Amino acid sequence: MQRILSTQLPAHVGTTVRLAGWVHRRRLLKSVAFLILRDAAGLAQVVVAAPALREQVEALTEETVVEVVATVVASPTAPAGAEVVEPTVRPLGPPAVAPPFDLYRPALTATLPTQLDHAATALRHPSRSAALRISAAAVSGFRATLDEQGFVEVHTPKVVASSTESGANVFALDWFGRPAYLAQSPQFYKQLMVGVFERVYEVGPVFRAEPHDTVRHLAQYTSLDVELGFVTDHRDVMAVLRGTLAGMVATVAERVGGALATLGVTVPEVPAEIPAVHFTDALKIAGAPADEPDLAPAHERALGEWALREHDSDFLFVTGYPMAKRPFYTHPDPARPAYSNGFDLLFRGVELVTGGQRLHRHADYLAALAARGEPVEPYAGYVDAFRHGMPPHGGFAIGLERFVARLTGAANVREVTAFPRDLHRLTP
Amino acid sequence: MQRILSTQLPAHVGTTVRLAGWVHRRRLLKSVAFLILRDAAGLAQVVVAAPALREQVEALTEETVVEVVATVVASPTAPAGAEVVEPTVRPLGPPAVAPPFDLYRPALTATLPTQLDHAATALRHPSRSAALRISAAAVSGFRATLDEQGFVEVHTPKVVASSTESGANVFALDWFGRPAYLAQSPQFYKQLMVGVFERVYEVGPVFRAEPHDTVRHLAQYTSLDVELGFVTDHRDVMAVLRGTLAGMVATVAERVGGALATLGVTVPEVPAEIPAVHFTDALKIAGAPADEPDLAPAHERALGEWALREHDSDFLFVTGYPMAKRPFYTHPDPARPAYSNGFDLLFRGVELVTGGQRLHRHADYLAALAARGEPVEPYAGYVDAFRHGMPPHGGFAIGLERFVARLTGAANVREVTAFPRDLHRLTP
Incomplete structure (x- = not known):
């Protein structure tokens, strides 16, 4: 039967x-x-x-x-x-040993550390499994939206020879006797692949050895990375991001309505055009001094409230972040070179996505590294590729766990991660 | 415009x-x-x-x-x-520096090492990009087939605390001052997630520090992992694998016909029922001594020829591998306990997929480790979970690069990998 x-x-x-x-x-x-x-x-x-x-x-x-x-x-x-x-x-097996918490109660009463210590059983609780179902549906919507627009999925190395990007906060490992590092992002590889497919994405683990013990940081998380060529500027990237988010949210609503109901949440509406403010205006809206180089969490919250009040939107783009606060591969705003063609997307007053237009000329890379006093050598394999013809391009990265945490109202990204890895946690 | x-x-x-x-x-x-x-x-x-x-x-x-x-x-x-x-x-940029090979010629004439040294440009050649398009379509078909059958996609840790599974061939790293290892597979995690979702899959990188310098080995590759619960035995797993392969091949044919044409290949037919032979019969067919504990590559080739000749099939299951040659979590054949409920799938005479039924009772895990003289402690977080009720289950793993290499006739998996990692290669 x-x-x-x-x-x-x-x-x-x-x-x-x-x-x-x-x-x-x-x-x-x-x-x-x-x-x-x-x-x-x-x-x-x-x-x-x-x-x-x-x-x-x-x-x-x-x-x-x-x-x-x-x-x-x-x-x-x-x-x-x-x-x-x-x-x-x-x-179909011997009687089970009771888990250290009751799975049949409406809420898991164990503390989060206890839940994480016994993840394999805690995840059976509907409140925990629902978040992972939402996560899976969100990624499915991410891929489907991009596939329809001619993006090609790629898989890139997670072990690299140089501790590039930030220098600090990398995990070192022994690669057949040679020093190597876990990749902090597929940034360089996805840019190079624009030269092959024009439009690419990758869903994969990234590793940050950040010594932060916060509710927002994981040492391994799943990054949804996108990069596209032949853009005019960052606004083309923002338009693709808007469509991708809409596809993710729609797939979640369509495929895992039961999981949303379990958690008592509804999906946000992604406006046809997400409101956008320039960094300098964002400072004014948030009541921050005009010479602030970045937005503090309190500023982001104020901006989130403003977007909801003025534009009835859970989402807000902040564009034109100062170049000094963005990575060296960021493309400046040609009209105001101290500001970048980089953006953040705030979701309910919290930064969810970072993106922007990148440099695409070899000479610009050399100049950008020189301006920061950084040697070219550790980036050689990446920077050299720009001598062989790269189109104007840009992209973005969505942190999957942060996205799901914001969507479900989870206070801690660990609640929506199956087996989190952080400063203290390496098991189970 | x-x-x-x-x-x-x-x-x-x-x-x-x-x-x-x-x-x-x-x-x-x-x-x-x-x-x-x-x-x-x-x-x-x-x-x-x-x-x-x-x-x-x-x-x-x-x-x-x-x-x-x-x-x-x-x-x-x-x-x-x-x-x-x-x-x-x-x-849209300065004149490009010519790559070290002509991309407009029908074939890339540079040696494979030269291509890999200049991967970002070599991959622009249609012969190289076609393989990656096929790879992306295959993974898309993999996911779509499983999504339709109620499987849930998971993301599991790539850094673990113990060098489990084989003991050897792991990459060691420094995790905030503690020893840690790159995961050789998501095996344990996907099994645990059967307790949550019954049916799960993961597409992600796995890491093998194998000191082999061959055309089939990579130190990082993309593993397509599947695990499902409430199986009767390994044959339920084989049926899901058969359907998954058919879905992968159909998606490749449907979505990237141009890439197949570029490489001059056609997709194989996946029989409605893939022929299966028991290991003991496989030895006879291959003309190997009855006490051989495993199949050598020559035996696999002979079996591939036999399957094509006798069953008109590119695919052949070999079931019942000796327990001694399978991992400790393998479920034995209840009728012949020296043989396992584990299988390999040969594709054109080469092993492509390994899978089987796993142990699901806690006591069986303890006995299996004891029989091999292995301590339980390194596996505690995994083995303990089986005390809390796990159904009979099994699964399989497909190596994506090997699959694409076999499908396209590539002699070396590096030809179908964007930026391969191996004993010698850590860049670009």
Whole structure:
């Protein structure tokens, strides 16, 4: 007999079916007992009447894996509008050891560190698994939107020979006896691949050895990277980002509505045109001094409130960040060279995406590195490629965990990460 | 004026269009000159008649990035059945330095090491970019097939605390002052996630510090990992693998027919049921001694020929590999415990996929480690999770680069990898 999922019960009323899953909970009343079975789709109520069966069910601890063959009857009070009766129950393994928290309660009451220590079981709780389902749907929407526009997915090295980009905050490793480093981003590779495919994206892990112990930082996170060529300036990049976000949000709404309902959240509307303010205006709106070189979190919050109030938008682009605060490969604003063609996207007052137009001329790279007093040599393989013809281009990177945390209202990115890695955590 | 791609020219005959791309080649004849423009979609022929323009084009070295505004005319002899005339040509950067090989010739004549040293430009050659397009389509088909069957995509840690799985061949790194290792596979994590979603997959980098300098080994490659719960045995896993391969091959055929044509290859047919032979029979077919513990490459080749001859199939499952040759988490064949419920899939006589049923009872893990004389401690976070109820499950892993190499007939996996990493190569 083919196994069916709990959500398929209503379509099988009056027939005998085979279910399988975890003992989510047992409710042992005086006259009757219920075994609540959890599977990939949801919950099924198994009615236990016969005394011998009841005795068997009493020994089946929560999380034990079982198979149930039973008859489906309609029941308006049961989870899916149907329940199963007269079951035979067959354990598919020994009785489970109870996890250090109850998975059947509406909320996980264990502290986050305890949950993370026991991630494999904590993730079974609907509140934790829902966030990961949303994450998967968001990435699927990301790829589908870009695929439709002729982007090609690439896979680039995660181990590199030089500690480029920031110099600090890299993980060092031993590569067959040679020093090497974990890649902090696919930035250089995705730019080079613009020379091949014009439009590329990558979904992959990036590594930051940042000694920050905050609710926003992970030492490994999943970066959604995009780069496209033949742009006029950063505004072409922003338009692609807008469409990508809309595709991500639409896919989440369409594919994992149940997960959104579990978390009690709705997806934001991505405006047809996301409002944009220049950095200098952003400082004024946030009430910051005109000579501030960057936006502090408080400024970002103020800007988020402004965008909602003035533009009814959860999203706000801030463009034209000062060149001094952006990486060396950033393209300056030709009209105001102290400011960049770089942008951030704020989502509900928090920075979610960084992007911009990049330099595309070899001479500009040499000048940019010289201006910062940096040698060319560690970047040679990257910078040299720009001698062979690169179009004007730009791109952006979305931190997946931060995106999902903001979408779901999670206070800590670790709540939406299966097995987080940080300053203190290297297991499980 | 909106830019169009070279392949869109036939739809614009009689109008003025804007093209952009790379100077692929110039053909300077006596009476007329042609500028062949390459963009993401293909080639466009630009007819250069005016003497001043010809002079300009003569200075535009190959690979220079240009924008062309011109009138489209039908031309049966031009690449796309149309060409453009009376152009204005605007360089979007300085003249390009010529790459160390001609990208406009039908084949790249440089040695593979030279190509890899200059990957960013070598990958522009159609023979190299076609393989990467096939790779992207294959992964897209992989995900789409699994998404349809309720699999959830996960992202797992690439840095782990113990050098598990093989002990040897791991890359060591410094994690905030603590020893850590690059993950050799997401094996343990995907198994744990079966407890959460029942069916999961991951596409991500894996790292093997294998000191092999062969045409089949990379130190970083892209692993397509699948794991599913509530299986009866390995045959359920093989059925999912069969469907996944069919989905990958169908997506390649459907989406990147041009890339297949460039490489002169056709996709294989995946039989509705892939033939399967038990390891003991495989030894007989290959003419190997009955006490051989594994299949050598020559045996695999013989089996590939047999499958084609006897079953008209490019694919062959070999099941029941001896337990002694499989990892400790492998589930034995209950009827013949010296043999496993593990399988390999051979594609054209080469191992392409490894998979099988895994142990799912905590006690079995303890026994398996004890039987191999291995301590439990390094595996504690993984093994302990099996106390909390895990269903019978299994899975498989496809090496993306090997798959694409076999599909395209590439002799070396490096030919189908954008920026390979191996014993000797850590750049670009």
